[in-house]
Amino acid sequence: MLEQKAIIMLLEGIRDTLYMTLVSTLIGYVIGLPMGIVLNLTRPDGLKPNRIIYRILDFICNIIRSVPFLILLILLIPFTRAVVGQSYGSSATIVPLVICAAPYIARVVEASLNEVDAGVIEAAKAMGASNIQIIFRVLLVEAKTSLMAGATITTGILLGYSAMSGTVGGGGLGDIAVRYGYYRWQTDIMIVTVVLLIVIFQIIQNLGSKITAFFDHRKK
Amino acid sequence: MSEIKIRHLTKRFEAEGHTLTALDDVNLTIGSGSIYGIIGMSGAGKSTLVRSINYLEKPTEGSVFIDDTDLAELSPKELRKKRANIGMIFQGFNLLEQKNVIDNVTLPLKIAGTSKKEAREKARALLRTVGLEDKERAYPSRLSGGQKQRVAIARALATDPQILLCDEATSALDPQTSKSILDLLKEINTRLGITIVVITHQMSVVTEICDRVAIVENGRIVEEGSVDEIFTSPKTDAARELISGKKDSFSPVDRFDTGNVVRIVFSENSAFEPVIANTILKFNTPINILKADTRNVNGQAKGEMLLGLPEDEDLRIAIMEYIKERGLSVTEVKDHA
Numbered sequence: 130m131l132e133q134k135a136i137i138m139l140l141e142g143i144r145d146t147l148y149m150t151l152v153s154t155l156i157g158y159v160i161g162l163p164m165g166i167v168l169n170l171t172r173p174d175g176l177k178p179n180r181i182i183y184r185i186l187d188f189i190c191n192i193i194r195s196v197p198f199l200i201l202l203i204l205l206i207p208f209t210r211a212v213v214g215q216s217y218g219s220s221a222t223i224v225p226l227v228i229c230a231a232p233y234i235a236r237v238v239e240a241s242l243n244e245v246d247a248g249v250i251e252a253a254k255a256m257g258a259s260n261i262q263i264i265f266r267v268l269l270v271e272a273k274t275s276l277m278a279g280a281t282i283t284t285g286i287l288l289g290y291s292a293m294s295g296t297v298g299g300g301g302l303g304d305i306a307v308r309y310g311y312y313r314w315q316t317d318i319m320i321v322t323v324v325l326l327i328v329i330f331q332i333i334q335n336l337g338s339k340i341t342a343f344f345d346h347r348k349k
Numbered sequence: 350m351s352e353i354k355i356r357h358l359t360k361r362f363e364a365e366g367h368t369l370t371a372l373d374d375v376n377l378t379i380g381s382g383s384i385y386g387i388i389g390m391s392g393a394g395k396s397t398l399v400r401s402i403n404y405l406e407k408p409t410e411g412s413v414f415i416d417d418t419d420l421a422e423l424s425p426k427e428l429r430k431k432r433a434n435i436g437m438i439f440q441g442f443n444l445l446e447q448k449n450v451i452d453n454v455t456l457p458l459k460i461a462g463t464s465k466k467e468a469r470e471k472a473r474a475l476l477r478t479v480g481l482e483d484k485e486r487a488y489p490s491r492l493s494g495g496q497k498q499r500v501a502i503a504r505a506l507a508t509d510p511q512i513l514l515c516d517e518a519t520s521a522l523d524p525q526t527s528k529s530i531l532d533l534l535k536e537i538n539t540r541l542g543i544t545i546v547v548i549t550h551q552m553s554v555v556t557e558i559c560d561r562v563a564i565v566e567n568g569r570i571v572e573e574g575s576v577d578e579i580f581t582s583p584k585t586d587a588a589r590e591l592i593s594g595k596k597d598s599f600s601p602v603d604r605f606d607t608g609n610v611v612r613i614v615f616s617e618n619s620a621f622e623p624v625i626a627n628t629i630l631k632f633n634t635p636i637n638i639l640k641a642d643t644r645n646v647n648g649q650a651k652g653e654m655l656l657g658l659p660e661d662e663d664l665r666i667a668i669m670e671y672i673k674e675r676g677l678s679v680t681e682v683k684d685h686a
């Protein structure tokens with residue numbers, strides 16, 4: 130069995146992993162949600178088509194998303210140091226996680242909003258709704274469950290990325306797995322961290338799906 | 350209770366390098382308080398035309414006037430206010446799937462800034478009007494097509510509009526449900542005096558509720574008049590085609606590919622005399638009844654027949670004259686295949 134010290138370390142790992150995952154998802158949405166809305170609005174058949182704004186956001190999203198996360202992590206070390214004051218530990222890892230997540234979230238949000246039936250938007254326009262009213266009273270409402278499903282997937286992905294950041298001292302369960310499993314050959318601890326990551330992932334997925342289904346009124 | 354005037358309305362779409370003229374110099378006056386039909390085949394430009402009335406589609410050329418206000422002169426904000434005064438319903442209902450019935454009906458009121466309490470009271474009254482007071486909390490996925498359209502009608506009426514635009518509002522419904530929705534529209538028109546514009550590809554919808562009708566073909570109005578007039582003596586091929594309907598291609602008429610077919614229309618008062626029997630007796634020649642039908646045109650029973658007349662041209666002309674003298678309308682049917 131594991132010693133008490135190891136258990137405490139693992140519990141702290143869970144805490145740090147959840148902290149990194151949830152906070153980066155949250156901040157990711159603060160940036161990505163408006164970006165996704167603007168992408169949806171400015172696309173050629175959106176509510177307010179604008180080629181230039183769409184192209185710029187589209188370009189930013191594609192560039193960041195085409196850089197592998199591990200490389201982004203290293204590339205961003207000077208920036209992270211400037212923002213957080215250090216380049217290791219869970220708080221520092223949130224910086225590259227957010228930068229990686231925001232464009233991804235923007236894309237997921239854009240896709241969810243693009244799915245909203247054009248007829249419903251047309252009906253809202255016919256009622257005399259302004260674009261702002263259409264966004265808040267129609268688009269976000271009708272895309273609600275699709276957005277929730279997107280958020281669930283995003284959280285799962287960020288969980289995986291937060292673990293990956295362990296390879297460069299990012300903190301959390303991934304960090305423990307790399308330090309003990311890879312550098313010290315303590316396979317037992319590594320296996321436990323992997324199992325914990327799987328369990329956390331499952332909980333996030335199931336909870337997300339349940340919440341999404343609960344709020345979906347389309348086919349109940 | 351608003352008059353709609355459409356003047357020299359042209360709408361062109363630029364698509365992948367080429368220009369498509371969806372509407373071509375359309376002129377229409379839709380009288381205040383009337384139920385006005387706009388009929389045409391798919392792709393004729395009907396939706397584009399009705400979407401121009403609330404400026405969801407901005408004309409390339411020409412103008413739309415609502416009670417003498419040129420919509421082109423309104424600021425975006427004024428235009429939105431005007432739109433709140435024009436209700437619209439659609440073939441696909443276009444309800445918010447994630448909102449229940451009452452929240453769908455209150456949506457236009459919330460957009461207009463009405464208080465929540467007032468909006469709910471209004472919505473409840475409207476749900477009573479459309480016969481869905483017990484469905485307040487249901488979500489659209491639980492409703493039938495007819496019920497969804499009723500919710501959409503209640504929603505369209507929420508802001509007390511002067512005009513109601515219906516774009517193929519009954520096309521997705523079975524004939525019985527369709528009839529009940531048309532009856533509801535008629536009732537609303539009579540009770541509230543709202544001007545109703547009905548877009549359809551089905552003549553039966555027009556004859557059921559419309560006072561006047563315009564026939565659209567390739568973006569142009571090819572014929573316009575009272576429903577009675579157009580049903581009885583259609584002048585254009587487009588009108589004739591819409592009246593006889595696509596179903597004809599399954600009728601035995603197909604096999605008579607001669608130029609000897611005529612369409613006669615008679616109304617209740619002329620139905621007393623046995624005109625066909627008398628014609629046969631008088632001319633001592635067989636007449637082939639290819640199709641016979643009666644329809645309700647604005648509450649009046651109209652009979653319609655397709656007759657196969659003899660080959661002999663003089664005899665044919667004489668027969669047509671005879672029928673005309675009896676007060677029936679006669680039109681020759683060309684290439685009715």
Ligand SMILES: Nc1ncnc2c1ncn2[C@@H]1O[C@H](COP(=O)(O)OP(=O)(O)O)[C@@H](O)[C@H]1O
Nearest residue numbers: 362364369371390391392393394395396397398
């Ligand atoms: N936004 C658009 N862009 C390009 N072409 C369009 C657009 N809307 C309609 N059209 C074209 O205009 C014509 C008329 O369409 P529509 O008004 O929808 O016809 P209808 O409602 O009578 O079936 C069609 O050829 C259609 O393809």
Ligand SMILES: [Mg+2]
Nearest residue numbers: 395396397517
């Ligand atoms: Mg149409």
